[in-house]
Amino acid sequence: MTRSTIELRATPEDIRVARHGAAAIALTVAEAAIPLPLPGVKPGLGNIITLVVLARWGWREAAWVALLRVVAGSLLLGQFLAPGFFLSLTGGVLSLIVLALARHLPARWFGPVSQSILAAIAHISGQILVARLWLVPHDGIFYLVPVFALAAVVFGTVNGLVAARILAGVDAPGAGGAGQGEGPGASSGSVGDSRKGARWRVGLLR
Amino acid sequence: MTHGARAWLALIRPGDWLVMGGGLLLAGYSVLVLARAGVPDGAEIRARGNVVARLKLDRPQTVEVEGPLGMTRIEIQPGRARVAADPGPRQYCVRQGWLSRAGAVAICAPNQVTLALTGGRVAYDSLNY
Numbered sequence A: 001m002t003r004s005t006i007e008l009r010a011t012p013e014d015i016r017v018a019r020h021g022a023a024a025i026a027l028t029v030a031e032a033a034i035p036l037p038l039p040g041v042k043p044g045l046g047n048i049i050t051l052v053v054l055a056r057w058g059w060r061e062a063a064w065v066a067l068l069r070v071v072a073g074s075l076l077l078g079q080f081l082a083p084g085f086f087l088s089l090t091g092g093v094l095s096l097i098v099l100a101l102a103r104h105l106p107a108r109w110f111g112p113v114s115q116s117i118l119a120a121i122a123h124i125s126g127q128i129l130v131a132r133l134w135l136v137p138h139d140g141i142f143y144l145v146p147v148f149a150l151a152a153v154v155f156g157t158v159n160g161l162v163a164a165r166i167l168a169g170v171d172a173p174g175a176g177g178a179g180q181g182e183g184p185g186a187s188s189g190s191v192g193d194s195r196k197g198a199r200w201r202v203g204l205l206r
Numbered sequence B: 001m002t003h004g005a006r007a008w009l010a011l012i013r014p015g016d017w018l019v020m021g022g023g024l025l026l027a028g029y030s031v032l033v034l035a036r037a038g039v040p041d042g043a044e045i046r047a048r049g050n051v052v053a054r055l056k057l058d059r060p061q062t063v064e065v066e067g068p069l070g071m072t073r074i075e076i077q078p079g080r081a082r083v084a085a086d087p088g089p090r091q092y093c094v095r096q097g098w099l100s101r102a103g104a105v106a107i108c109a110p111n112q113v114t115l116a117l118t119g120g121r122v123a124y125d126s127l128n129y
Helices: A012-031 A046-057 A059-076 A083-102 A112-135 A139-171 A191-205 B003-009 B014-037
Strands: B042-047 B050-056 B061-066 B071-077 B080-085 B105-108 B113-118
Touching (some): A012 A046, A046 A059, A059 A083, A112 A139, A112 B014, B080 B113
C-alpha cells in the first residue's frame, strides 16, 4: 500500500477537544433518553463539559467542544438539519457569545454557576427567537417564555454546580489520587460520590 | 442540611446567588407581562358595522342593542363580557359564553351585532365572515 501523502498530525489541543467533545456528545445522547414534557426544555448536560473546558482551556476550545456536540450529537440522534438542530445551533452560538463575555466577570464573585445560568438564558433566548421567526410564526410561542426561563435557571444552576464540582476536584492539589481533596468544603459525600468524582477526573484529565 | 449539601453550597459564589435571583426575577417578570397582555381594558359593541358603545369593564351592567331581528342583550361584568340574549336562530354568540381575553369577539351575525374586547396585545386584527 502506498503511503498516504497527506499527513494529519493531531496536536495535543486537537486530542483534548476530541476527548471533551466525546464526553459532551455522550451526555447529549444519554439525555435524549430522558422523557421531557415540553420540546426544547432539556437539562443540557453536555454544557457541563463546555463550562469545564472554558475554565480550564479557554473559550476557543470551549467553542469547539460546544459546536462539535451540537453537530455530532444531532447526527447521532438523527436530528441533523432538522428544526431541532437549528434551535440547538442558535442557542449554542448565542450562549458561547455570552460565555465569552461572562468569563471576564470577577472570579471572586461569579463562578461557573453564574456562567451556566447566563449561558442557559442566552440559549433559550436564541431558541425562542428562531422558533418565533421560523417555526411558529405566532406570538403565542411567547407564552412558553416563563417555562423556558425557569428551566434555564434550574438546569443552569445544576449544570453550573456540577461543573464547579468537577473543576474544584481537578484543580485541587493531589486531585489525581482517588477521592482526595475535592476543593473547598470537600472531604464530603458518600463513598460512591467521591469514587464517581475520581472517575470523572480521570476521564477529563488524561 | 447534610454535609454533602453544604459542600455543594460552598461551590456557589456570592454573585452566583445574584444571577440566580436575577434569572428567577426574569421568569416572574415574563409571567406578569404575559398575564397583562391578555387582560382586556374595555368592550366595544357594534351594530350594523357601527360602533354603538365603548364600555369599561369595571362594573356590572347590561346593554341592549337593536339589530334587524330585534334586541341583543350584552352583559358586562368586571373583566369580562358576554352576549346574554340574541334573537338569532343559532345562538352561536350566546353559546360562546363569557369573553375575558383582549381581542376576543362574539359575533351575532344574523342580528349584525358584535361584541369585542379591546386592549393589550390583540391576538388577531381582523376577522372575515
